[in-house]
Amino acid sequence: MANPVSSATKVPKAPKQVPGESLNYPKMRFRCADVGYRKCPWQLEGYSAEAMLATIKKHAAEVHHLELKEQSIRNVRNAIHDAA
Ligand SMILES: [Zn+2]
Secondary structure: OOOOOOOOOOOOOOOOOOOOOOOOOOOEEEEHHHHOOOOOOOEEEEOOHHHHHHHHHHHHHHHHOOOOOHHHHHHHHHHOEEOO
């Protein structure tokens, strides 16, 4: 399990916002810390848990070297809250 350390620190990019779309939906927010990664400052905002899940899966794989399985996905969904 070689895991080469790159000299450049990867900083997750903020998700692209789509202005003018889905204005009727409440904005949702997910924080990685809410599913147990207390030291991870990563968070994500979006309009649909479904769409956010894809990005969250990517983050989990790239940053935490995790593949989200059914149970984890359930936890992630529970951790996605309306952003006031
Ligand atoms: Zn994280």
